[in-house]
Amino acid sequence: MTAPRLTLPSPAKLNLMLHILGRREDGYHELQTIFQFLDYGDEITFAVRDDGVIRLHTEFDGVPHDSNLIVRAAKKLQEQSGCALGIDIWIDKILPMGGGIGGGSSNAATTLLGLNHLWQLGWDEDRLATLGLSLGADVPVFVRGHAAFAEGVGEKLTPVEPAEPWYVVLVPQVSVSTAEIFSDPLLTRNTPPIKVRPVPEGNSRNDCLPVVARRYPEVRNALNLLGNFTEAKLTGTGSCVFGGFPSKAEADKVSALLTETLTGFVAKGSNVSMLHRKLQSLL
Numbered sequence: 128m129t130a131p132r133l134t135l136p137s138p139a140k141l142n143l144m145l146h147i148l149g150r151r152e153d154g155y156h157e158l159q160t161i162f163q164f165l166d167y168g169d170e171i172t173f174a175v176r177d178d179g180v181i182r183l184h185t186e187f188d189g190v191p192h193d194s195n196l197i198v199r200a201a202k203k204l205q206e207q208s209g210c211a212l213g214i215d216i217w218i219d220k221i222l223p224m225g226g227g228i229g230g231g232s233s234n235a236a237t238t239l240l241g242l243n244h245l246w247q248l249g250w251d252e253d254r255l256a257t258l259g260l261s262l263g264a265d266v267p268v269f270v271r272g273h274a275a276f277a278e279g280v281g282e283k284l285t286p287v288e289p290a291e292p293w294y295v296v297l298v299p300q301v302s303v304s305t306a307e308i309f310s311d312p313l314l315t316r317n318t319p320p321i322k323v324r325p326v327p328e329g330n331s332r333n334d335c336l337p338v339v340a341r342r343y344p345e346v347r348n349a350l351n352l353l354g355n356f357t358e359a360k361l362t363g364t365g366s367c368v369f370g371g372f373p374s375k376a377e378a379d380k381v382s383a384l385l386t387e388t389l390t391g392f393v394a395k396g397s398n399v400s401m402l403h404r405k406l407q408s409l410l
């Protein structure tokens with residue numbers, strides 16, 4: 128008998144603003160950021176195995192099997208839960224890597240929630256988020272599944288309800304190294320902290336933008352082109368650039384013009400992750 132399969136979404140995120148408050152002794156930066164999800168992302172399919180083996184069947188360019196965040200997340204959960212089951216995994220990958228839209232972190236979170244369900248572990252969200260943080264700073268918000276104001280390195284989360292516009296997201300064909308941007312001497316590292324409210328209006332700056340735009344002409348170009356239609360912003364450390372529109376029709380119109388020369392897509396902002404909406408529907 129073939130094992131039942133479960134396919135789950137693995138959405139992208141945007142950083143609606145990103146302030147860098149300072150640098151900690153371990154080199155990591157204290158941030159304040161707002162995460163919102165997009166109704167756009169990868170799809171991961173899982174099938175339980177009874178022999179304990181964890182296998183990702185989809186190959187990634189430049190990411191060895193055991194380094195993939197999907198495999199690392201599955202192995203950690205298996206180790207920490209003592210589960211004897213294994214898993215076969217396939218992914219339909221559409222999110223760009225190094226795009227600042229959190230693809231790797233989202234894949235890790237979808238794996239944690241998917242396996243918690245399929246292996247019937249009964250872990251609560253707190254426990255999954257703590258494990259997730261050990262895989263990456265952006266994993267906990269994908270585990271929680273609600274738009275959030277994040278502090279610390281991204282792990283202290285307060286749910287927020289920003290507007291949910293339609294976004295045009297441009298994907299400059301460069302992969303930006305997060306570590307490289309955070310080590311740039313010109314990076315602003317002393318933005319004063321803001322209170323949780325009021326956010327995000329009036330606080331939409333991304334402190335990484337000047338450094339990324341200086342280093343990557345492709346990102347500069349995308350910001351300039353989208354900036355002709357709306358406020359154009361950088362997500363995370365880039366490379367992706369986004370801008371909001373009140374309707375799908377307007378976003379589609381601008382996207383059609385810009386994607387003649389650039390890669391990009393249109394997606395709706397969402398304060399509840401589509402992963403959580405799908406999981407809810409399974410209960």
Ligand SMILES: C[C@](O)(CO)[C@H](O)COP(=O)(O)OP(=O)(O)OC[C@H]1O[C@@H](n2ccc(N)nc2=O)[C@H](O)[C@@H]1O
Pocket residue numbers: 142154155156157158160227232263264265279280281305306307309363364
């Ligand atoms: C900038 C954001 O995209 C905002 O959502 C994330 O905080 C980045 O998270 P990420 O891609 O998961 O980054 P990680 O893989 O944890 O870190 C990559 C590198 O970026 C630097 N880094 C990252 C996050 C942070 N708060 N301070 C840092 O200084 C560190 O040098 C680290 O070695």
Ligand SMILES: Nc1ncnc2c1ncn2[C@@H]1O[C@H](COP(=O)(O)OP(=O)(O)OP(=O)(O)O)[C@@H](O)[C@H]1O
Pocket residue numbers: 189190194195196197223224225226227228229230231232234235265305363364365366
């Ligand atoms: N499942 C995965 N999907 C994408 N990248 C992965 C995955 N597993 C490992 N990686 C590695 O992680 C790196 C960062 O990928 P990711 O897609 O999370 O970047 P990002 O969108 O810039 O993330 P962030 O917004 O968190 O900075 C990739 O360049 C790749 O080497």
